[in-house]
Amino acid sequence: MVRYYGIFFQEDGQWSVRFPDAPSVNTCGETVDEAIEMAIDALSAMMVLGRKGREYGDPRGYEEIQAEAKDGELVFPVMPAEKAMEAYRPKKRINVMIPVDLLDRVGEFLKNRKGLDRSKFICNAVESHLQQNVEAH
Structure with a gap:
C-alpha cells in the first residue's frame, strides 16, 4: 500500500x-x-x-x-x-427481485449483527460467489 x-x-x-x-x-x-x-x-x-x-x-x-x-x-x-x-467505493442503487421468504431469512440473520445490513450482506454474498467461481475455473 x-x-x-x-x-x-x-x-x-x-x-x-x-x-x-x-x-x-x-x-x-x-x-x-x-x-x-x-x-x-x-x-x-x-x-x-x-x-x-x-x-x-x-x-x-x-x-x-x-x-x-x-x-x-x-x-x-x-x-x-x-x-x-x-x-x-462508488455505489449504485438498483432494483432486485428477491422472494419475500428469503428476504425475511436475511432479516432474521442480520438482527443481531452490528455493522452489517442487507446491502452489505448481499454484496458480501455476491463477492463470495464470484470468488468461488474464479477459483473453480
Whole structure:
C-alpha cells in the first residue's frame, strides 16, 4: 500500500494536516490522534475517488518531506485504510427481485449483527460467489 507523509501543525487551536505530495488533500482534527484518523480517511478517499484531475508523482520519502516542514511541525507517515476505502467505493442503487421468504431469512440473520445490513450482506454474498467461481475455473 502506498504511504504518504503528512505535515501536522497547530492552527487555531487544532491540528491541521497537509500532504506535500497530494496538495488537494488537507484535513484537521482537535487532537493529533484525531488529525491522524482524519488524514487516513482523507487519503483513503483520494485513492478511491481520484485526484480531481491532478496528476501526482510517487510519494517522496521522509527526509524530503521533513525538509519542507517548518519549526514546530510534525511529520507522520499516513497510509490509506482498506475499511475507509471501502466506504468511498462508488455505489449504485438498483432494483432486485428477491422472494419475500428469503428476504425475511436475511432479516432474521442480520438482527443481531452490528455493522452489517442487507446491502452489505448481499454484496458480501455476491463477492463470495464470484470468488468461488474464479477459483473453480
